[in-house]
Amino acid sequence: MTMQAPTLQNSKTPATMCTENGCSSVAAFSYVWPWGAPGACCQAHRLHVQQRSTNLDRGPINFVAIDPHYVPPITRDERTQLIAAKMSVEQDLADVKARSAELYAHHTKSTAEARRLATLNAELVSQVGDLKATCDRLVSERDAARADTATAQLELERVKAMLPVDPQAK
Numbered sequence: 001m002t003m004q005a006p007t008l009q010n011s012k013t014p015a016t017m018c019t020e021n022g023c024s025s026v027a028a029f030s031y032v033w034p035w036g037a038p039g040a041c042c043q044a045h046r047l048h049v050q051q052r053s054t055n056l057d058r059g060p061i062n063f064v065a066i067d068p069h070y071v072p073p074i075t076r077d078e079r080t081q082l083i084a085a086k087m088s089v090e091q092d093l094a095d096v097k098a099r100s101a102e103l104y105a106h107h108t109k110s111t112a113e114a115r116r117l118a119t120l121n122a123e124l125v126s127q128v129g130d131l132k133a134t135c136d137r138l139v140s141e142r143d144a145a146r147a148d149t150a151t152a153q154l155e156l157e158r159v160k161a162m163l164p165v166d167p168q169a170k
């Protein structure tokens, strides 16, 4: 995990940090050493900084309070970048909306198609049932007709046997 520099609330501006050795507090004051070097310190290190200057006979230091809520006005470059970023986000959003409308339409179409196929399937299953019933009926009618024919054949044989022999037929 990388340590992020503390930032001011609602701002990307990194907070100024206390420049005293080993201190990781956000600076509350900025100042300039009598010899010109700039510095910043937290509330707790203000006295240390002043003491050092006094020890060096450099007199009082003018501490300027850093307003933690100060947000520097955005520059022309930053404004241009923000506008570009906003336009890019708006374009992305438009793309996402278009894509989701496309997916929704596709989903609606697929759902309708699935419903149509389910109906068609039910219809075909019902037709297969009807055809099977017709087939069963025809098979049993055929079997009955065969049985009738066999009976009639036997009857014919029996009657023929009872007839006197035709002298012509030899």
Ligand SMILES: [Zn+2]
Binding pocket: 018, 019, 020, 023, 024, 025, 041, 042, 043, 044, 045
């Ligand atoms: Zn400090």
